[in-house]
Amino acid sequence: MQVLIWIRHCLISLLCPLLEKAVSTILNHEIMMELFYMGGPLFMGILTFIFIAMIVIAVINGIPFLKGKYSDLDEGRRKLAYIKDAGLLALVIGVLGQLIGLFSAFKAIEMSMMDISPAMLAGGVKVSMITTIYGLVIYALSLLIWVGLRR
Secondary structure (H helix, E strand, C coil): CCHHHHHHHHHHHHHHHHHHHHHHHEEEEEHHHHHHHCCCCCHHHHHHHHHHHHHHHHHHHHHHHHHHHCCCCCHHHHHHHHHHHHHHHHHHHHHHHHHHHHHHHHHHHCCCCCCCCHHHHHHHHHHHHHHHHHHHHHHHHHHHHHHHHHH
């Protein structure tokens, strides 16, 4: 029993600072807006629209499912699967945004006659990953909502 308490204490002491940093970053709207524009307003806007649609789907299909208003349980679970599908679409759109960003960056590097520093290349790759990270977060949230409602 002492070992379990020690493991729990270690996990809390390791995860709490990370969670606190993540929450403070999320609550800082200036950083979030900067990431939104760095990731490209087109793809980030599409991902935000998908995220809002996923939440609407979860509310519209989740509340009747939780209240037991579906006569057929399979029909309710099938409608809940739309939550997961919306999250997967966000992940695919995020990866597509990254690939298009990388393609255009490499095309610009190819066209320029100057040497590109490794730091500049790393910065470009970092910026291109913003849409993929956002899509992955939306997908993870959709899975959490789907699993939570399915039970």
